Amino acid sequence: MAEKERLDELTGTREDLASIKNEAFSTVESCRTQEDIEAARVKLLGKKGLITGIFKSISGAEAEEKPVIGEIGNLLRELINEGLQAKSETMAEEALVASLAENEVDVTLPGRKTALGHKHLISQVIDEIVSIFLGLGYRIETGPEVELDYYNFEALNTPVYHPARSLQDTFYIQREDPEHDNSNDILLRTHTSPVQVRVMEASSPPLYVISPGKAYRRDEIDATHAAMFFQVEGFAVDKGLNMGHLKGTLEVFVRKLFGKDRKVRFRPHFFPFTEPSAEVDVSCFACDSAGCSVCKGSGWLEILGCGMIDPNVLKYVGYDPDEFTGFAFGMGAERVAMMRYGIEDLRVLTENDLRFLRQF
């Protein structure tokens, strides 16, 4: 501002130069476009411009006037340049804002997504179950779905004529004798437990194994029965394992899967390949154990079968049951999915309606 004051002071006695000054400033002030700015620059600072005119007038001026006129010219040139520069920047900024405002987008329009697929609910449930056990130091093993009677029944302490066999209706591929079961018969495995035997045969303790896979039962298909289903089998064989380890492991598992507020209980049960055996219930998450239609009033939901591996099973694979003990457990992935999401009809899981698959 010092320049402006000095200019006003110098032009105070020169009316002619003061009027040039005023015209120059109003020209700068009146600029509205970049074109105006260019025109103003020519009009004021061009070869025939007003300011150029001031410098030209120096030669004909009185000697003592010469420095004054020169200084006025310099100050004016400086102030005009600054003024035009400021004008130009303001305009550019206003133009950008105006153009952005003009091209405003509707931010509520959907984004441009790439299609993402959906993993089947059953696979998601299996992944979740398996990952809990991987975290507990387990590894994954799988086995054949078309299996020998030996692995499916006999080596699991379920010899021919054992009453437990009548519990399961089995799909057969090959029978030595149509009336009598035989350990060479070929069948579709009725559970994932044969993997236990195969893994124990092939490797030695310590074993901490989780084995998800398909199993088959010859059930007429309806809302609660499927002829093919997914089981997750787990087992551990090591020195010194007992029922307490089984309980601790499954309690952690159930509460990680269903929430840490869930309660877990163990009911003694019977399975041919474990002894002692138990079924595991989780407190109903629909009613928090008060009793409701989901848990049929009991407050509990059955979720797993388990037990200490029967010494006979260990003997079958050549382990000394006095040296190694183990536990095993198994659950149906469908049941977990159904309980968790309130699915009433199993068949939606194999219908694969895309409208169903996309929900998960």
Next chain:
Amino acid sequence: MRVSLEWLSDYVEYSMPPGKLADLLSLSGTAVDRVIEMGAETTGVVVGEVLEVKDHPNADKLKIAVVYDGFENHEIVCGAPNLFVGMKSAFARVGASFSGLSGGKLKGAKIRGIASDGMLCSGAELGINDDASGILELGEGTPPGTNLSDIAPTRDVIFDLEITPNRPDCMSMLGVAREVAALTGARLVPPSYECNESGSPAGDLAKVIIEDLEGCPRYSARVMTGIEIGPSPLWMQRRLVAAGLRPINNVVDITNYVLIELGQPLHAFDLDLLAENTIVVRKADFGEQITTLDGVERQLDDKTLVIADRKRPVALAGIMGGEDSEVSGDSTRILIESAHFDPTSIYLTSKRLGIRSESSSRFERGSDPEAAPHGAARAARLMNQLAGGTISRGEIDVYPRRTVPVTIDLRPSRANEILGTRMTTDEMAGILEGLEIAVEKGEKLRTTVPSFRWDLEREIDLIEEIGRIYGLDKIEEAIPVGGGLNAGLTRKQKLIGSIDDTLLAQGLSEVVVYSFMNESDLDLLRIPSYNPMRRALPVINPLTETGGVMRTTLLPGMLNTALRNTNRGNRDIAIFERGRVFLSNDPGELPEEIEVVGILLAGVRGLKNWSVETNENYDFFDLKGIMENISDVLGVSVSYKPEDRAYLAPGRSAGMFIDGDMVGVIGQLHPEIAGSYGLDGEYYFGEFMTGPLVEASRENTYKKVGRFPNVKVDIALIVEETLPASTVLEKLTDLGAELLVSARLFDVYQGNQIPGGKKSLAFALEFGSADGTLTDEQAHGELERIIKEMENGLGAELRGRINL
């Protein structure tokens, strides 16, 4: 097993609410599936006799009955189908209260214009049983006017128990009572087997011969004379109904009652219908036949154990009686059979003949040989009390080879090791003794198992008993250390996971399909006889809805999935499945199980979006791109060559090869095949084995990246139309060696600007070197060389080049 607590309390003096008892049983291994509250206090309901039945003037299905209640006649309206003149039923007077009224009192009413002065009730309405199909039919001997609550208590709680296969002893009131006694310490009160005998010795009246001691180790019998057949008392009927059985007459009801009470199946023969009053237990002769009580005539063979008289089979041993020795209204002399049969023989016969009965379901799991005489005596005692019979003196008991009681040694330390407990030897002995197991204390516990617990054979069986009675809830929890180095996913498992992830990321959803297909699918797909896909494994006993063979390809399952979806309006299909196919081997050998991934695409590609003008349909190159992304993720080089498949469109199918081995096929589904599955439009199907891909996968390697930009050039080459693009690309890559860092085909052109029979392929090339010293001149020199070689080697002609 349905257990009436009213009945159970005859045998064990427990005192606790039903809910608590149910928990105790459930937590000790006898799961209470359901607790059924039966009935309420009944008042104003008496035995009524139907004197007359008239038509209702205004309703076809209703009748008017005149009922005598011991004091007077009442006219009532009744719609029961089993109403008849002379019938005794349960009559509720106006003002009565019973279970079905839920707290209210019965009012007089007009039904279709006719006044009804009371009502006849069904068992369900009274809470006696769950039969609502008609009104309660009472025995002839019950006098009208008798209060119903005097002859049948209607208030009861029923436990529906799940009995595990190892505990046949719990399939009886006495067995459950033993459990309750062991759990609560309450006193067990077994029923009385005392017989008030008189008259001729049983041995003079009947004779029993066992020819097959393997099949029938013991046969006990009692002989009754002077029996009067009639209905059993209502309390017994109610108990039988509560147990799920249908009352018939006093003799049959008593055999059923004792079956439920002791778990010992019985059979009553009309002694006068047995030739020479003799029972012979033997294998049937081939060609013999019997008509069983269910009215079916059955051909027998020499594997079937029968009860015969001197002439013919009169019962299928342990399974079902025969019609022509059945107790009827005229029977007076009866032989009560109470035997012990070999479980396996019963199991096999029942399975072979397809009959299951209350009797066979107990024998096949194993019965208590020592209980056989008790069963006969108990039935005889009840027939004496309730059917007017005389018990002949003495019992018949053929039992030549006595069963030796089982002894088991138990190491208390072992029990604690298995259970994770710190129980004392005394605690363990106490639990076992509560289960009627005799214990001799020493360093080991020497135990003797009661005959009804034949499931206890080994030390581990006793440990289980100790654990379940001690209470699993009391066992302290611990977490094992886990598998250490062996824990976690293998590299292969992770790679399989990344195949799934890559598919999902490209918009394909996973489906889960049954592992079966129909043999006819192979014909529909036109699979030639020499193709391995023909090696389908048949299932002996398939379900019709799932198909009769194991699948050898995922295609039929995926097509059926697509069809179900298109029928439901989901026309855009992008699905995959990872699962096994099964190829048969020689007989006796397990099949090959191969994990494959199947992919099916149809309809609009990707997501429909407002910002895209036209949504394009999936085509061959979408499918191939998906496959290429998978091999890129796995770091596997897969090449594609034309490969014909009868189910794929000619000229639009390719094989996937790794090092010359085919690992999969992709292509457009043949439109005729699509049509034969009910689909129209273009479908793209690919199927590959995961094993070889994962096997060929290599860890990524590091290549230094130069600090300067690569030199980029686009070139277009004119080649023969028939020359596969992959050949040109491979040649380019080979020639490019070190300096050509990437070559990407970005355009294919045929048209006026190039000669007929030729095509133009445009490639984006990038040259570079790790040390960053490659100059423009070097790169272009290299390009010149490559182009020259392409011209010489493939007859290619440079159409143009653009330096970028």
